[in-house]
Amino acid sequence: MSVLVIAEHDNQSLSASVLPTVTAATQLGEDITLLVAGHDCGGVADAAAQIPGVSRVLLADAAHYEHGLAEELTPLIVNAATDYAYILAPATTFGKNLLPRVAALLDVAQISDIVKVIDGETFERPVYAGNAIATVQSSDAVKVMTVRTTAFDPATTSGGSASVETLEATEPVGLSEFVGRDYSESDRPDLATARVVISGGRGLGTAENFKLLEAIADKLGAAIGASRAAVDAGYVPNDYQVGQTGKIVAPDLYIAVGISGAIQHLAGMKDSKVIVAINKDEEAPIFEVADYGLVADLFEALPEFSKALDELDN
Amino acid sequence: MKLLVPVKRTIDANVRVSVKKDGSGIDTANVKMAMNPFCEIAVEEAIRLKEAGQAEEVVLVSIGTGKCEEVLRSGLAMGADRALLVESDAELQPLGVAKALKAVVEKESPDLVILGKQAIDDDNNQTGQMLAALLNWPQGTFASKVEPGEGKVTVTREVDGGLETLTLKLPAVITTDLRLNKPRYIKLPNIMKAKKKPLDRLSPDDLQVDLTPHLKVTNVAEPPARSGGVRVENVQELVDKLHNEAKVI
Ligand SMILES: Cc1cc2nc3c(=O)[nH]c(=O)nc-3n(C[C@H](O)[C@H](O)[C@H](O)COP(=O)(O)OP(=O)(O)OC[C@H]3O[C@@H](n4cnc5c(N)ncnc54)[C@H](O)[C@@H]3O)c2cc1C
Ligand SMILES: Nc1ncnc2c1ncn2[C@@H]1O[C@H](COP(=O)(O)O)[C@@H](O)[C@H]1O
Numbered sequence: 001m002s003v004l005v006i007a008e009h010d011n012q013s014l015s016a017s018v019l020p021t022v023t024a025a026t027q028l029g030e031d032i033t034l035l036v037a038g039h040d041c042g043g044v045a046d047a048a049a050q051i052p053g054v055s056r057v058l059l060a061d062a063a064h065y066e067h068g069l070a071e072e073l074t075p076l077i078v079n080a081a082t083d084y085a086y087i088l089a090p091a092t093t094f095g096k097n098l099l100p101r102v103a104a105l106l107d108v109a110q111i112s113d114i115v116k117v118i119d120g121e122t123f124e125r126p127v128y129a130g131n132a133i134a135t136v137q138s139s140d141a142v143k144v145m146t147v148r149t150t151a152f153d154p155a156t157t158s159g160g161s162a163s164v165e166t167l168e169a170t171e172p173v174g175l176s177e178f179v180g181r182d183y184s185e186s187d188r189p190d191l192a193t194a195r196v197v198i199s200g201g202r203g204l205g206t207a208e209n210f211k212l213l214e215a216i217a218d219k220l221g222a223a224i225g226a227s228r229a230a231v232d233a234g235y236v237p238n239d240y241q242v243g244q245t246g247k248i249v250a251p252d253l254y255i256a257v258g259i260s261g262a263i264q265h266l267a268g269m270k271d272s273k274v275i276v277a278i279n280k281d282e283e284a285p286i287f288e289v290a291d292y293g294l295v296a297d298l299f300e301a302l303p304e305f306s307k308a309l310d311e312l313d314n
Numbered sequence: 315m316k317l318l319v320p321v322k323r324t325i326d327a328n329v330r331v332s333v334k335k336d337g338s339g340i341d342t343a344n345v346k347m348a349m350n351p352f353c354e355i356a357v358e359e360a361i362r363l364k365e366a367g368q369a370e371e372v373v374l375v376s377i378g379t380g381k382c383e384e385v386l387r388s389g390l391a392m393g394a395d396r397a398l399l400v401e402s403d404a405e406l407q408p409l410g411v412a413k414a415l416k417a418v419v420e421k422e423s424p425d426l427v428i429l430g431k432q433a434i435d436d437d438n439n440q441t442g443q444m445l446a447a448l449l450n451w452p453q454g455t456f457a458s459k460v461e462p463g464e465g466k467v468t469v470t471r472e473v474d475g476g477l478e479t480l481t482l483k484l485p486a487v488i489t490t491d492l493r494l495n496k497p498r499y500i501k502l503p504n505i506m507k508a509k510k511k512p513l514d515r516l517s518p519d520d521l522q523v524d525l526t527p528h529l530k531v532t533n534v535a536e537p538p539a540r541s542g543g544v545r546v547e548n549v550q551e552l553v554d555k556l557h558n559e560a561k562v563i
Contacts, residue, residue, distance in 0.1 A: 016422060069480070070443065071452050093473040097455045100408065100443035104551035109409055112438050126537065127436050128325070135533040175452035176482045179468065183476040192474070196562070220563060238472045238493060239460065245352075245432060245492065247474070253562040263330065272337065274560045276421055277551065286418045291543040291560065294552050304549040312557060 001029030001120065005087040005100065006077065007048055010067065011041040014048055016193045017090035018204035019154030024147045026053045026155070027117040028086050033058060035080065035167070037073055039066035045164045052160040063168035067178035070098045075170040077102050081142055085120075091146035091248075092192075099144050107139035127269040129244040149192065150250035150271060183235045191240065194223035196253045199242055199269070200235070201227035203258020203279065203298055207235040212302040213257065219309045225249065225269075227259045243268035258298050261286025278302075315369040315483075317360040318424035319394065320415055321353040321376050323385045324435040337533040340435075348384040352430025354392075355490040358497040360428050360482065361393040368462050371395050373422055377414050377525075379403055380471065383513065391500045391510035398422075399512045402525060404518075412444035417521035419449060426467065429545035431456050431489040442489035452482035455480060458493040 003025040007013040012158075018034070032053055037060040045059040058080070064072045080086060087102060089095030091113045092191040103110035118135065123145065127134045128141050154219045181250035191197060198213050198220070210224070225247070226240040242249055244267035254272035259265060261277070261284055269275070270289050277290035280297050287293040294301060325331060326346040334341050349357075363369040374389045374397040376382035386397040400414055419427060429442040454460070454469030458477065461468040462484075464546035471478045472491040518525050546552045556563045 024426050040562050052324065067342070070455075074447065093456060093471075095454070096439050096503075097443060098439035099455065101447040103440075104409060104412060104444035104447035107409075109407060110444075111529065112440075122532070127534070128331045129434065129437065130537060131331045132340060132534050134531050135535075137530040137532050139530075140388065140528055174451075174483075176348055176454075176480050177487075179479040179481055181473075181476065181478045205318070206428055218499075238491075239474055239476050241492075244437065253556070253560075264327070274562050275543070276556070287543075287545075289540050291540075292552055292555055293543060293545045294549065295545065296549070305553065307561070308464060308549055308553040312553060314563070 001084060001085040002031040002033065003086040003088060004084040005032060005034045006028035006087065007034050007036045007044070008090055008092060008094045009036060009038060009041060009044045011038045011044065014044050014104065015090045016154065016190060017149050019051070019090050019157070020149040020152035021147045022051055022053060022155040023091045023152040024114065025086070025088055028120060033088060035060065035077065038068070039063050039070055044231065047157070049164050050158045050160050051155050053155060054160055054162040057162050058167040059164055060167040060169050062108065064172040065169070068094060069176050069178060070101045071173045071175045073098055074101045074105060076167070078105050078287040079170060080167065081106055081109070084142060087142060087144045089146055091148050095146045099146055103144040103303050106142055106144065108142055109138060111143065113147040113148045114145050114182065115148045117252045123206060129263050131263065132174060133149045150248050164264055166188055184239055184273060188217060189221060189223045191225055191247055191249060193224040194251055196220045197249050197251045198222045198255040198257065199259060199260030200230055200257050202229035202233065204230060204235060212298070215232070215306045216302065216309065219306065227265050231288055236276035256286050257302065259286055260284050261289065296304045315363070315425040316423065317363060317372045317456050318371050318419065318422055318427045319353070319356050319360045319372060319374050319389070320427065320429050320441070321357065321374055321385050321389055322350045322379055322430070322433045323347055323376065323382045324350040324433055327434055333534055333536045339534045339536060340382055347381070347384070349388055350430050350433045351491050352432055354497040355431050355492070355494050356428040357389045357392050357394060358495045359490060362495065363462065373398065373424065375400065375415065375418050377406060377411055386513055387508050388500060390511040391504040392498060396511055399513060399515045400518060400521065401515055402518050404525050405527050406525060407527045407529060408438050408444055408527060408552050410441035410523070412448055413523045414518060414521055415441070415445050415526065416448045417523050425483065426488060428488045428490065432489055432504060442487050443553050446487035449487070451485055451487050453487045454480055455489045456491040457488050460488060460492050460494065
């Protein structure tokens with residue numbers, strides 16, 4: 001069975017989200033093609049060709065693909081679709097924006113956020129904020145699916161030797177235009193793939209207080225996340241939100257500070273290996289999923305935590 | 315400008331759901347239902363555009379059982395002008411819903427369709443994108459800011475890296491994210507007024523659409539439970555456990 005994986009990238013480098021998506025692809029078929037559509041993105045295609053398991057990289061390079069607009073990429077993918085039994089993309093904002101548009105034009109269902117491949121037409125996906133896992137079966141000729149990146153191990157990035165072929169660009173559609181982006185700059189690891197995540201909630205009280213988390217994040221090499229309440233209050237940017245309707249994370253260690261543990265938040269972090277909760281309310285639901293719960297005032301606990309980490313290093 | 319807002323009736327966001335023992339789905343008997351929160355944000359945005367003089371009419375549409383009238387009435391009480399109910403007892407999936415919405419768009423000719431980004435029951439996050447595809451319209455998904463202009467609309471989107479801004483030619487499809495606005499509370503007198511606002515019922519046959527699901531849900535199960543954790547007495551014990559027991563720091 002042939003699988004087409006739509007690569008997410010920024011024309012410079014491949015997004016880490018591609019790697020677990022390739023792993024999901026290998027569970028569906030041996031013949032895996034990666035589509036790199038963008039502008040001046042030859043380097044990305046070359047990097048993609050190194051991923052073991054990928055047999056072919058298609059490079060579609062044109063100015064109107066530069067910003068990954070769904071309107072422009074859809075005709076390209078729809079034209080190529082006839083050759084594939086599966087079309088996959090990561091369940092990131094990139095993939096979620098794009099694949100339903102592709103599926104609708106192919107007149108097939110799109111399956112969102114698969115976490116498990118049972119067989120070639122049967123998949124598992126979380127519903128109701130992860131409170132249930134649905135098994136869905138598709139008899140569509142092409143199965144168009146987004147992949148939950150935390151549910152599949154990342155493929156490695158070297159050792160492969162796929163061919164890179166040029167795919168002719170489709171005509172510009174011109175319905176939408178990219179104006180600009182305002183990306184959060186950070187030297188910290190990416191929230192989606194970090195080994196350690198420390199998240200703050202409404203309990204932090206101000207944007208300034210997130211510095212308490214930063215001090216610890218620096219020492220642990222952690223990414224910083226947040227609850228919806230903390231984002232809504234403007235303590236941190238929108239892309240910090242972990243949860244049902246934000247980012248899904250599954251680090252080795254997740255530390256929730258001043259977060260009550262609403263079901264929508266749990267949906268985004270409860271597959272973490274080890275969960276720590278620091279909350280002054282011993283009844284807070286976050287303790288139900290925590291491996292280690294500390295009932296404490298965060299304003300006392302965090303400075304102590306920071307100090308204890310220093311001592312650990314010595 | 316005319317605005318169309320599709321709204322879905324879902325479980326209330328505060329409900330703790332339980333999975334039926336026979337694996338057939340979620341137990342929704344006697345569970346509180348409400349308008350999907352992202353649809354509330356969509357209705358609010360449409361009403362604000364009307365209040366700002368940027369739109370003339372706000373039309374709501376829901377596809378589903380007769381009970382969807384409740385959510386349409388709440389949307390009317392928020393300030394929408396009229397509503398359409400496409401009545402069907404069938405199982406609905408995004409592609410079928412998008413096809414029905416396309417037919418409604420062809421009847422109503424809105425300039426902008428504002429949907430929620432995601433229904434909190436099936437967590438699909440697909441319908442707006444599919445509708446835009448079927449209409450060959452541009453899409454501004456996960457919007458946190460919507461600014462209509464001459465023949466176009468500028469949309470700021472919440473994406474994984476932060477924010478991204480696009481301009482879309484009208485007509486266009488927009489889906490809402492959490493930061494777009496804070497929906498208003500419904501005032502009691504408006505509930506009474508909403509009862510008198512027009513609500514038309516249609517059938518999928520009237521729209522000549524096929525709602526047949528493409529996917530078969532064969533089982534719905536509880537997710538694996540996490541095994542119980544422990545309480546630690548102080549920070550020192552926490553760090554000690556993380557270092558020596560869990561070995562994660
Ligand atoms: C449609 C929809 C989608 C949503 N999506 C998401 C999502 O993706 N992600 C998400 O996170 N939420 C989401 N939510 C919101 C969710 O329901 C909760 O409202 C939110 O997670 C609460 O955030 P919080 O825990 O920071 O705030 P709160 O619930 O207010 O909890 C604050 C906690 O801080 C503790 N605290 C306060 N002061 C201190 C102190 N000094 N020391 C220690 N502890 C302290 C309190 O005891 C409390 O438990 C969504 C909601 C809806 C309706
Ligand atoms: N049955 C429905 N009736 C009206 N609108 C719907 C329906 N289902 C989905 N929608 C719209 O599509 C959005 C996204 O839903 P979904 O793609 O199912 O996650 C919702 O927020 C609604 O605006």
